[in-house]
Amino acid sequence: QVQLVQSGGEVKKPGASVKVSCKASGYSFTSYGVSWVRQAPGQGLEWMGWISPYNGNTNYAQKVQGRVTMTRDTSTSIAYMELRRLRSDDTAVYYCARNGDSENFDSGDYDYWGQGTLVTVSS
Amino acid sequence: QSVLTQPPSASGTPGQRVTISCSGSSSNIGSNSVYWYQHLPGTAPKLLIYTNSQRPSGVPDRFSGSRSGTSASLAISGLQSEDEADYYCATWDDSLKGVVFGGGTKLTVL
Numbered sequence: 001q002v003q004l005v006q007s008g009g010e011v012k013k014p015g016a017s018v019k020v021s022c023k024a025s026g027y028s029f030t031s032y033g034v035s036w037v038r039q040a041p042g043q044g045l046e047w048m049g050w051i052s053p054y055n056g057n058t059n060y061a062q063k064v065q066g067r068v069t070m071t072r073d074t075s076t077s078i079a080y081m082e083l084r085r086l087r088s089d090d091t092a093v094y095y096c097a098r099n100g101d102s103e104n105f106d107s108g109d110y111d112y113w114g115q116g117t118l119v120t121v122s123s
Numbered sequence: 124q125s126v127l128t129q130p131p132s133a134s135g136t137p138g139q140r141v142t143i144s145c146s147g148s149s150s151n152i153g154s155n156s157v158y159w160y161q162h163l164p165g166t167a168p169k170l171l172i173y174t175n176s177q178r179p180s181g182v183p184d185r186f187s188g189s190r191s192g193t194s195a196s197l198a199i200s201g202l203q204s205e206d207e208a209d210y211y212c213a214t215w216d217d218s219l220k221g222v223v224f225g226g227g228t229k230l231t232v233l
Contacts, residue, residue: 035222037168044125045160045168045211047222061221100173108158108213108222111179113167 002026004114019082022096029077030054033099038092127225134231140200145212155215157195
């Protein structure tokens with residue numbers, strides 16, 4: 001069965017960086033895009049971007065462009081999301097999700113999700 | 124302020140039918156497919172509806188979706204207590220070149 005398992009929660013100081021991992025299993029990792037979505041406390045869902053595990057292509061949301069890097073390791077089927085220069089408003093639960101359409105990652109179609117990783121930014 | 128507008132709350136009694144709306148524009152809902160998610164606190168969001176009106180396997184047929192012009196809606200019939208959750212619509216926005224979500228609707232089963 002398809003599973004996305006994320007790394008554990010993190011506590012970071014403002015200005016630091018965080019790297020969250022998302023290990024995929026139960027399907028061909030390089031056949032589907034992986035997107036990242038976050039939810040700040042009391043807020044809605046916010047798209048951060050996607051990565052193609054096949055060729056490493058990425059597409060980032062304008063709001064985090066310049067601070068975020070998404071990478072992948074095809075040998076271990078793990079996708080990573082690194083966010084730099086953390087601010088207090090980056091405190092959120094970060095989710096990885098598999099794009100449901102193997103050919104179009106620009107959609108909002110996410111059929112499997114990781115369990116979420118709480119990143120807390122506090123001095 | 125979300126690009127897609129949803130009512131912040133909705134409610135109904137067991138067995139009732141409720142509808143949740145999602146209003147957008149020509150650059151998002153008007154030209155791209157809409158997806159709906161159910162989100163319970165502390166869990167991962169769950170895909171309820173894809174490509175406007177399709178249900179993934181395992182999703183009860185009590186859930187249905189539709190899109191017309193620059194709006195979409197999610198209908199839940201035969202409301203059950205387990206349907207109490209937050210519901211989000213999502214789509215691609217051609218102008219922003221990114222995925223946009225609605226602000227979410229908290230459904231309460233009275």
